[in-house]
Amino acid sequence: MSGPADWWAPWAEGEDFRLWPGTAPLLISLPHDGIGVPGTIAGRMSEEALAVPDTDWHVARLYDFARELGASVIRPRWSRYVIDLNRPPDGAPLYPGRQETGLCPLVRFDFGPVYRSGEEPVQAEVEVRRERWWRPYHEALAAELARLREQHGRVLLWEGHSIRSQCPMFFPGRLPDYNLGTAEGSSCAPAIRSALATALAETGVSQVVDGRFKGGYITRHYGRPSEGIHAVQMEMAQSSYLDEADPTQFQPHLAAPAQEVLRRLVEAAVRAL
Numbered sequence: 001m002s003g004p005a006d007w008w009a010p011w012a013e014g015e016d017f018r019l020w021p022g023t024a025p026l027l028i029s030l031p032h033d034g035i036g037v038p039g040t041i042a043g044r045m046s047e048e049a050l051a052v053p054d055t056d057w058h059v060a061r062l063y064d065f066a067r068e069l070g071a072s073v074i075r076p077r078w079s080r081y082v083i084d085l086n087r088p089p090d091g092a093p094l095y096p097g098r099q100e101t102g103l104c105p106l107v108r109f110d111f112g113p114v115y116r117s118g119e120e121p122v123q124a125e126v127e128v129r130r131e132r133w134w135r136p137y138h139e140a141l142a143a144e145l146a147r148l149r150e151q152h153g154r155v156l157l158w159e160g161h162s163i164r165s166q167c168p169m170f171f172p173g174r175l176p177d178y179n180l181g182t183a184e185g186s187s188c189a190p191a192i193r194s195a196l197a198t199a200l201a202e203t204g205v206s207q208v209v210d211g212r213f214k215g216g217y218i219t220r221h222y223g224r225p226s227e228g229i230h231a232v233q234m235e236m237a238q239s240s241y242l243d244e245a246d247p248t249q250f251q252p253h254l255a256a257p258a259q260e261v262l263r264r265l266v267e268a269a270v271r272a273l
Helices: 062-069 123-151 192-204 217-222 252-271
Strands: 018-020 026-028 072-076 155-163 178-181 207-209 230-235
Touching: 018 123, 026 062, 026 123, 026 252, 062 252, 072 123, 123 155, 123 217, 155 217, 155 252, 178 192, 192 207, 192 230, 192 252, 217 230, 230 252
Parallel strands: 026 072, 026 155, 155 230, 178 207
Antiparallel strands: 018 072, 178 230
């Protein structure tokens, strides 16, 4: 766990995620922000996968404004290729019958291999990775949700994600810029879903509610409105805030309009909490 002073410092040995504890009834989780790969795993990966192209590029910087709002923020060090923190621990599919990647992905979004032939992790290794990296992140996330709910009586869990605007593995054509997921309204109160849908419509951006992305494991598992825990997922098209030809570069002038929209959305959701 890390505090404000070292938020953007280089990762330390043994540090697997960072948690910024806030004061507002809001926790922002960014499970696919990590780009690190331990050397023992990197040595087995394909050359293309070493560039971690399926990262939710720069979402921690995109949501940096949230800390000004008093939000708690949690972000991982390691790439989703190491362990996908937004997948069920048993590897069960989120969207049965559709293409998707697993707890320890073997295939990239472009259908290429993550590992060199014969170097894929076996089930025993998947279980080790789950205990080593997946479980601590979720324990910290759950503990922070419990702390905020105890303090405020309710809490909003906001899942921040992004993906290339065109990704045939998951959807045809071009994705809307803003894709709100509420597990068809089951992961948050109707007032929050309605407030976000209204705020999205007012911005004039291309958007959809509970379309292709309805919320991953974290949204579905932790969203329990009857217990005062409300969860939503925002999946953004990366073209809305960066140059997809060079996604590794964060350009503040490209991101600024998206940050303004996100801030309006987050504030609208918290008001409706």
